[in-house]
Amino acid sequence: MPTAVRAVTRGWGRLSASGRLALSVFLLCQAVLLVHWAAFYPALYSPDSFTYVWQVSTGNWVSDHSIAYDALIWLSLKGTGSVAVLTLLQTLTASLFLADIAVSLHRIGVRARWTVAAAVAAVVMPSMGTFMVFLWKDVPYVLFSMLVFSGCIRAGEFAAARVKQARATGVRVKAVPLDRPAARAALWRVTAGFTGILVFRNNGYPAIIIIAVGLLLLVRGLGLKFLVAGIATTVMALVLTLFVYPAVGVKLPHEDAVIALNVADIAVAYKESPSSFTPADLKVMEAVAPLSHWKGRAANCWDADWAMAPPMNRPAVTANGSELLSLWSRVLTRTPQDVIGARLCRSQIAWGITSGPKSLQGETNIKIPWVTKSMLHWTYDHANWSYHGTNIKQSPYYHVLKKQTPLSDRLNKWERTYSLDSATMAWQWFVWRGAIWAYLCYALVLRVAWVRRSKVWLTLLLPTLGLQLTVIAANPAQVWRYMAGPLIIGVMSLPLATVTRRRDRALAASVPEQDSAGDAARDVAVPGQSGQEIIATGQPS
Structure with a gap:
């Protein structure tokens, strides 16, 4: 056996079960996302994409979109002359966060194989796979929503462990000492996710409030810190928008x-x-x-x-x-x-499973995966003294947006066909509309809470609920990407269907035993007798 192969084999064997799962999901998802990236190199565009590039390349920074994302575009253009680095970074982040969700799900008793399958399915779907290579502020917004989902899973695991220990010792839950590492794992994910949601979209505040309040009510011993995180990140975002951005010359939106x-x-x-x-x-x-x-x-x-x-x-x-x-x-x-x-x-896109009447533009608004003539003749036509009538062709980076230069023309043709075929009415409701996936997520999470006789698992539905209600409260049109977060979270929720009382009992019985790979069956939250929750740590409880 070659030395390199032996070294990889030994390194793989030294990884924990969670490490092997995370690396497997990351590599598989990244391989699929690289196919999308190569097919649509350097990026997929929308009129918003042209707006971002024009603003950052002509000195007309406006806070109607995301200044944080505009800054990333500016860095990519200035550093490389292209946006390919930014879209590649988006795919890497997506793979990383999907791997984190997979590990988090595995920790609460879901089989690793199903988390891998769900993650790969998410990026194979044209709605999610191609979405990650769009030059859109919505991409990091969705990515950080995924991180919040992972944090809510960890929060549910943390809360379940406290309930178990309280029942085992006969003390009140609030008297149980905090598991500091578990608390930090949940808190940093949720806080970082809140920050990303708020700096990459201007209307993320309702989602943050709903998630933070939900965690406050469901997670004893840590809920107040989640609320503080929500308040702190909200204040931070408001200070940036109202004071910092104007101070450095960023214009307010029309x-x-x-x-x-x-x-x-x-x-x-x-x-x-x-x-x-x-x-x-x-x-x-x-x-x-x-x-x-x-x-x-x-x-x-x-x-x-x-x-x-x-x-x-x-x-x-x-x-x-x-x-x-x-x-x-x-x-x-x-x-x-x-x-x-x-x-x-x-807001029908947020709650309706099928499209509205086409004659009234109630159909699902799906961005086709290529540059259109209307984009090439794009003009910022808002009648405003600051940049009335400015044309995208005035940007020194117009050539970057003028056409795609796929790394493989054949791959580009195949991906175009794949995306368009999935957008037909027969598949649209399933592939491109997030409402059905939101409902499925709610049903699966409620089932887990019922199976395990514990409301703490309702933390898993909070991100989808927050995102969906935000769209219902204020939405301009039937644009599919506004529900992209619930869509991908819904797909990643599918493995929750494998949670059963029989499997939980089997996991509880095998806690002290070794798994098939020789590692201790650790870091998996499973219920004990009479609905008690225990944490499998490789040691008898």
Whole structure:
């Protein structure tokens, strides 16, 4: 046997069971993601991608997107002249976090083989695999949501161990000494995940609140620290947005973009309850668009862009922003059902399993995997004094975005076909829509909590719940990527279906024994008698 092979074999044998699982998942997922990366080298683009590159390459930094992600794009362009390094880093991070989720699931009693299968399936799916090579701020947003999911699994494991020890010793749970390493493992994942969610998207605050409060209620002995982490990261993000970014010359987003959802709500309410609008209300509305637009195209609740499209005068919306917000407040007070109905309709991507009517642009908005002519002629058309009429061709990096240069044309053709075929109506609900995966995650987690007779395992559903409710609260259109987090977390939740009382009893009985690889069966949370939770550490409890 060659020396190199023997060295690898010995190194593999020295790894713990968790180490072998993590490395296996990382290498397998990265191999698949490298195929996507090579097929769409240097990246997949959207109009947002062009916005990022134009902003960072022309000195027009605006906080309407993510300044942190813009900075990563700037570093990649300045350092290498391309964005390939950034998209490669995204694939590496995805593989790392998938490996971490796999290990976390294995620690709570899921078979390693099923965690490997779920991770590979996640990156094989065109929605998730190609997503990781997009030049989009949503990619790191989803990646850090995955890290929060792993942290919530560890938090559930920690809480289960405290419940077990309290029952075994006959003391109150709060009197059980903290398992410091387990607490740190959960806390740093959740805190780092919160930070990533908040710096890579401007609307991550509701998700953080829901997850932090849920952990406070479910995880005794550590819940307050999770809440503090949520508050601290939220304050940090607000300080960056309100003070630090403006101090270094970052422009605030246009007001017409900030209040677009409020404008769309008003339009729906005007169509549904026109008699509730006073002459003063109508005067405010006519200052920015004809009433025919307010009651017509703008009242389409499926897509807020329809409301903000011509003849809506966006500069006038900016000038009359305070009056429009006051009108929205009055509408919310008078006819709250109209505003709630508009939000639910517009957020159908978050809760609907199938698409809405195509005629009203209610169908799933899926980005095709190549550069379109409309992107190449992209113009930042917001009428604003700072960069009105600026064209993407003015960017010195326009050539980077002009076309893809796949490392294999044949692979690129195959991947295009694969993505488009999966976007047909027959497969769309399963591959590209996150709602079905959110519901599946909830069902699987609730089943685990029932099987193990412990509510602490509900920590596993908190990330999906937070992400889904955030989209329901404020969503502009039926864009599939807004539910990408619940989609990938849902796929990684599938191995929870293998958790059964019989398997838990088998694990509990084999705690002191050696596994088939010769390692102690350690780091696996399994239930003891009468629903008690125990932690298998390789030693008798």
